[in-house]
Amino acid sequence: MDKLLEQLPQIITAAAQSYLGILALLSVALAVLAYFFFASASEKVKVGIFVLLFLGVAGFGAAMFRVAPKTTEATRDTSPQAAPDPLASLSSEAKQLLKEAAADPAGAVQFAHYGMGDELITNDKNLLPDNNRADARTTAAWEAALKELVDGGLLAARGTAGEIFEVTKKGYDAANRLPE
Numbered sequence: 001m002d003k004l005l006e007q008l009p010q011i012i013t014a015a016a017q018s019y020l021g022i023l024a025l026l027s028v029a030l031a032v033l034a035y036f037f038f039a040s041a042s043e044k045v046k047v048g049i050f051v052l053l054f055l056g057v058a059g060f061g062a063a064m065f066r067v068a069p070k071t072t073e074a075t076r077d078t079s080p081q082a083a084p085d086p087l088a089s090l091s092s093e094a095k096q097l098l099k100e101a102a103a104d105p106a107g108a109v110q111f112a113h114y115g116m117g118d119e120l121i122t123n124d125k126n127l128l129p130d131n132n133r134a135d136a137r138t139t140a141a142w143e144a145a146l147k148e149l150v151d152g153g154l155l156a157a158r159g160t161a162g163e164i165f166e167v168t169k170k171g172y173d174a175a176n177r178l179p180e
Helices: 002-015 019-038 043-067 092-103 136-151 169-176
Strands: 108-114 117-122 155-158 164-167
Touching (some): 002 019, 092 108, 092 136, 108 136
Antiparallel strands (some): 108 164
C-alpha cells in the first residue's frame, strides 16, 4: 500500500494524458471508495450504490467525450506533407486523355459503346484507333484511363448513363502541369 501511495502522483500524471486515462482513474477511485464506505451495507444498498456510481461514471464519460475536441487522422499527423500529385500515378493513356479533354472547348469526354465498336471522343478526336477494329485490349486500356481520371477527381461524370464526363478544376490544374 505504501508503494501505491508513493507512486500515486505518477499514476495520476500518466492517467491525465488522455480522456480514457482520466475515465479509468475515476472508475478505479470510485470503486475503491465504494468498497470502503459500503462494505458492511446490505445487498440492496450495495446494488443501488453500484448502479448510481456506474451511471455517474458513464455520464461523466459521455460528457467528457462530447466536449473533447474531435480528432481525425489528418489532425493527428503533425508532420508536414504535401498533397499527393494526381499526375504521379497516371498511365500514359490517362495523361493523354486528360490533356485532350482539357483542350476541348467544353472540357467534355464521351465514352460510348456501340454494337460495332466503342468511341472515346474529346476535343473532336476519337482516341480509340479505327473505332470498328479497336481490339479489346486497347479499349480496356482507354476505359481504365477514364476510370483513373474519374477516381482521381480529375474528371466528373455528368448525367446518369455514365457516358459523358467533364474536366474538374483539379483536372484543369493537373492538365496545366502536363508537358506539351
